[in-house]
Amino acid sequence: EAGVAQSPRYKIIEKRQSVAFWCNPISGHATLYWYQQILGQGPKLLIQFQNNGVVDDSQLPKDRFSAERLKGVDSTLKIQPAKLEDSAVYLCASSLTGEGYGYTFGSGTRLTVV
Amino acid sequence: DQQVKQNSPSLSVQEGRISILNCDYTNSMFDYFLWYKKYPAEGPTFLISISSIKDKNEDGRFTVFLNKSAKHLSLHIVPSQPGDSAVYFCAASRYGGSQGNLIFGKGTKLSVKP
Numbered sequence: 001e002a003g004v005a006q007s008p009r010y011k012i013i014e015k016r017q018s019v020a021f022w023c024n025p026i027s028g029h030a031t032l033y034w035y036q037q038i039l040g041q042g043p044k045l046l047i048q049f050q051n052n053g054v055v056d057d058s059q060l061p062k063d064r065f066s067a068e069r070l071k072g073v074d075s076t077l078k079i080q081p082a083k084l085e086d087s088a089v090y091l092c093a094s095s096l097t098g099e100g101y102g103y104t105f106g107s108g109t110r111l112t113v114v
Numbered sequence: 115d116q117q118v119k120q121n122s123p124s125l126s127v128q129e130g131r132i133s134i135l136n137c138d139y140t141n142s143m144f145d146y147f148l149w150y151k152k153y154p155a156e157g158p159t160f161l162i163s164i165s166s167i168k169d170k171n172e173d174g175r176f177t178v179f180l181n182k183s184a185k186h187l188s189l190h191i192v193p194s195q196p197g198d199s200a201v202y203f204c205a206a207s208r209y210g211g212s213q214g215n216l217i218f219g220k221g222t223k224l225s226v227k228p
Contacts, residue, residue, distance in 0.1 A: 004157070042118070042203050042218030043158070056215055091157055103216070105157025 002026065004106035006092050012112045018080035021109045025073070025094030029104075031055075032069055034077050035091040037108070043091055049075065082113045117141045118206050120219035127226050133191040135222050137204030140185065144206040148216065149178060149189050152201045161202075162189070194226045 005024040013019050025032050030051050035043035046065065048055040051072035060067065064083070069075040079086055090109045095102035119138045127133045137147075145166040150158035164171040164178045164187065171178050177190045191198055201223050205216040 040220065042120075042205075042220050043216075044218070045215050048215065093157070103158075103160060105159065107155065107157050 004092055004094050004104050006090075006106035006109055008109055009107065010110050010112075012114060013082055015084055015113050016081040018078065019082055019111060020076050020078045021090050021092075021111075023075045023077070023092035023106060025075070025092070026104055029094035029096055030072070031095045031097060032075050033093045033095075033103070034067055034075070035093065035105075037089045037091055038085075039088070046077070046090075079111075082111075084113050087111055087113045115140075116219075117144075118204055118217050118219040120202075120204055120222050122222050123220070124223040124225070127194045127224065129196055129226055129228050130193045133189075133194045133198065133224055133226065135189040135191075135202050135204075135224065137187050137189075137219055138185055139187075139206050141206070141217075142185070143208050144217075146207040147178070147180060147187050148205045148207070149176075150203040150205060150218075152203060152221070158203055191224075194224075196226050196228050199224055199226045 007022050011019055032049045034046040036046050037043040046060045047057040047067045049069040052069045065079055067077045091105050093103045093105045117140050148163040149161040151161045152158040162173050162176050162178050164180050169180050175191055180187045201221045203221045204219040207216050
C-alpha cells in the first residue's frame with residue numbers, strides 16, 4: 001500500500017510571501033488531516049476533512065491559512081501571507097474513517113520563513 | 115494550556131535494558147491514548163494505544179500502562195534496541211479514539227546505546 005504523499009519536502013520563503021503544500025492520501029481513506037509541528041512541540045491539528053467536507057478547522061488561522069480537498073482525494077494547504085512563526089513541519093495524515101489510531105502520516109513539508 | 119505533557123525531553127538507555135517513557139494529561143474527558151514513534155525526516159507512525167477502560171495493553175516488546183486516577187500513562191519497551199532510538203509522542207483523544215483530533219505531547223527523544 002502506498003503511503004501518504006506530500007510535496008514539496010522543503011520550502012524556504014520570505015515573510016509575506018505565499019506558499020502551498022500538497023497532500024495525496026492513501027487510496028480510499030476518507031479522512032484527511034493537516035497538522036502543524038513547530039520545532040520542539042508536538043503536532044497540532046489545523047484542519048480535518050471527511051471526504052471533501054470540513055469536520056474541524058477550529059485551530060486554523062483563517063486570516064492567512066486556507067485548505068481545500070477537491071473531489072475528496074488530494075488536498076492543498078495554503079499560507080498567504082506567511083509570517084516568521086509559520087516556520088514548522090506541516091504533516092498530512094489520512095485514515096479510513098475518523099479514528100485516531102488509524103492515522104498514517106506523510107513525511108511532511110518543512111517550511112522555513114525568513 | 116498543555117493538555118498532554120511529556121516532561122522528559124530526552125532519555126538515554128543501554129541496549130537490552132528497559133525504557134520507560136512517561137506522559138501526563140490534564141483533561142479528564144480523554145478516554146483513548148496513543149503512542150507514536152517518529153524518526154528524523156519521517157512522519158510519526160502509530161505504535162500502540164490504550165482505552166481508558168483498560169489499565170494495560172501489550173504488543174510484543176511494547177507495553178502501555180494507564181493510571182486514570184493519576185492521569186498518567188507510560189510506555190515500557192523491553193528489551194530496548196538501537197532501532198528504537200526515535201522521538202516518542204504521547205497523544206490523547208476523546209470519544210474512544212473515534213474522532214481524529216489527537217492532542218499530542220511535545221515528545222521524548224529516546225536514545226538506545228549499543
